[in-house]
Amino acid sequence: MxxxxxxxxxxxxxxxxxxxxxxxxxxxxxxxxxxxxAPLQGTLRQMAGIAAIPGKSSFLHRDASLLVSGMxxxxxxxxxxxxxxxxxxxxxxxxxxxxxxxxxxxxxxPISQLPDELIGPLAARIRQGALAQQLDWRKLDKLIRPSICRSGCWRCVYGCPFGAKxxxxxxxxxxxxxxxxxxxxxxxxxxxxxxxxxxxxxxxxxxxxxxxxxxxxxxxxxxxxxxxxxxxxxxxxxxSSFFSDPVIAVMGHVDDIEGGAEVPMAAGLYLHQEGIALADMTLPKPMYQAFAAQVGRLDRLAAHAGTLSIMVKVRDEIGGGIGPLWVDKTLTASDRNKLATGVDMARGILRAAGARKIFKSWHFAAHPxxxxxxxxxxxxxxxxxxxxxxxxxxxxxxxxxxxxxxxxxxxxxxxxxxxx
Missing domain, CATH: 3.50.50.60 (FAD/NAD(P)-binding domain)
Structure with a gap:
């Protein structure tokens, strides 16, 4: 041997x-x-097989929140x-x-900020709203090869098949x-x-x-x-107790943009003292629709192309438990307060960007x-x-x-x- x-x-x-x-x-x-x-194909089907296998790569907590990872x-x-x-x-x-x-x-x-030509119209509008709120909204460092990356692409979260990510x-x-x-x-x-x-x-x-x-x-x-x-x-x-970086997506609609396919988290901000991070988060249509349906916003299912989405992520407290057959972590009062503060900030950005019909997703997490x-x-x-x-x-x-x-x-x- x-x-x-x-x-x-x-x-x-x-x-x-x-x-x-x-x-x-x-x-x-x-x-x-x-x-x-298997080679990454950039498809919803393959991504689901990587990150949506119950008990292996996805875990439903008692509060109905989802924790996902990539297998x-x-x-x-x-x-x-x-x-x-x-x-x-x-x-x-x-x-x-x-x-x-x-x-x-x-x-x-390949660590660098995205060039302007790779920042989509929805992310650009969100940035305008953040700056109007006098927030320190900056481009984020990305692990992306700009020379290969394609504008109008939604496949980052599906698994980039082009080698750009x-x-x-x-x-x-x-x-x-x-x-x-x-x-x-x-x-x-x-x-x-x-x-x-x-x-x-x-x-x-x-x-x-x-x-x-x-x-x-x-x-x-x-x-x-x-x-x-x-x-x-x-x-x-x-x-074992753990943290998970819970996230809420805050979304609102604008009438003058037809988009929905762009690199997510092109820009944002991080409030270190408060433990709150915000960033643009344009998602593929099926994921957006799942978020909307989960909170009963069936009236927004067809609004993907003009929806501005902001990710609110917080530094949560260590707690919960990882057992041999289960994983569970619910939010503490401090976690909920941080998320509420971040959601209020996101709503302000969206309103400043001209968005209406604003709603938020249920919380989820992906950083155990x-x-x-x-x-x-x-x-x-x-x-x-x-x-x-x-x-x-x-x-x-x-x-x-x-x-x-x-x-x-x-x-x-x-x-x-x-x-x-």
């Missing part, structure tokens, strides 16, 4: 970044991904809005300096080219431990139960799956994290209490943040890969 230098469970930004770093040193790496490696090679980066937020300062309190990794990644990744698949591909092995549609059941050290994993693939051995095991399966794997291995409590926190579940090198067992995904973020974690996870993965 081959003994790998590292087994990495999950191929999202954290896992892909570690894999690439180790592969560059010509170490033997096995990547195990529960999702599929595919590249993880949620395959279907996110490709926004690059720099790592927060919270890591320095744990002796973690992500500065060198961030500098290196900025030098090679950077995803963690780019790093996975590089790791494979350097000799790493990827096995997709592989479900890891537990970590094997001998004499207090991780030695490999047990997994299922093609209907067969299998084992793989390694000197190091890195769990990068995401904020929900990683704590579940630790618990299944007898290495973590049955329930903090479930195996640095300082509690792992140390500053991302190692658990079990030797040679690491976690490198949103689970380890030490406290709620409220911004997209992709670039932070890439930095953590690069740092871990250099340290191992």
């Amino acid at each position: 081959t003994i790998y230098d590292a087994i990495i469970v999950g191929s999202g930004p954290g896992g892909a970044s570690v894999a690439r770093e180790l592969a560059r040193r010509r170490l033997r790496v096995l990547l195990l991904e529960r999702g599929s490696a 595919t090679v590249g993880g949620t980066s395959a279907i996110n809005f490709a926004t690059a937020a720099a790592p927060p300062a919270m890591f320095s309190a744990h002796g973690i300096d992500l500065g060198p990794a961030l500098t290196a990644l900025r030098a090679e990744l 950077w995803t963690a698949r780019d790093f996975v591909d590089e790791a494979i080219q350097l000799g790493s092995t990827l096995i997709d549609q592989a479900r890891v059941d537990s970590v094997m431990v001998e004499n207090g050290r991780a030695t490999g994993v047990r997994y299922q693939h093609g209907g067969r139960r299998q084992q793989a051995m390694a000197h190091n095991v890195i769990l990068a399966a995401g904020g929900i799956a990683s704590p579940r794997l630790l618990h299944a291995s007898g290495l973590h409590p049955a329930s 994290g903090g479930s195996v926190r640095i300082g509690e579940g792992v140390d500053s090198n991302l190692q658990t209490a079990t030797a040679n067992l690491y976690v490198c995904d949103a689970s380890v973020i030490p406290q709620p943040w409220g911004l997209p974690p992709t670039l932070t996870l890439l930095c953590l993965g690069k740092r871990l890969g250099a340290w191992l």
Whole structure:
């Protein structure tokens, strides 16, 4: 049996970044991904198979809110809005300096603001409304190659089929080219431990139960799956609290724009002290219609083309629980107050932009994290209490943040890969 230098469970930004770093040193790496490696097609059908599988990539809470993640090679980066937020300062309190990794990644990744020609008419109108409200509305850094990106396209959240959007698949591909092995549609059941050290994993693939051995095991399966794997291995409590960055979409109609197909989160603002982020969020028509139908606004189902949509995202409190068979997190009073403040701001922007018939969606979330926190579940090198067992995904973020974690996870993965 081959003994790998590292087994990495999950191929999202954290896992892909570690894999690439180790592969560059010509170490033997096995990547195990529960999702599929099928090429991204930019279709609703494929996206639903990635992010809408109940109990696997989507979870309904008791308050009827939905938590979603991406189960595919590249993880949620395959279907996110490709926004690059720099790592927060919270890591320095744990002796973690992500500065060198961030500098290196900025030098090679396609991180930039969108040129004006790629900002759609709906996002531009929202910006006008925000500036009229004297808000500090700015272009956001995106992980997008502008030379390939297409105006009038809606496929960011479906999985860009053109290669315009950077995803963690780019790093996975590089790791494979350097000799790493990827096995997709592989479900890891537990970590094997001998004499207090991780030695490999047990997994299922093609209907067969299998084992793989390694000197190091890195769990990068995401904020929900990683704590579940630790618990299944007898290495973590049955329930883990977490944060999720809840979101509400606030929408209103204008009569003089026929759009609906553009890059989301082109611009926005972040109120750090308050823990509130706002951005334009034009969605594909079926997703918009689902939001409208969910809150009973059947009268707005045909209004997609002229609808301005603003995302209100907040830094929520850690709470709830991730159990072996369930996930649940309801809003605290503080969370609700933040969302209410953000929704009021969004309504003001929409009114200033000339929108009417304004309504809001029910809250949902897509950033589960903090479930195996640095300082509690792992140390500053991302190692658990079990030797040679690491976690490198949103689970380890030490406290709620409220911004997209992709670039932070890439930095953590690069740092871990250099340290191992």
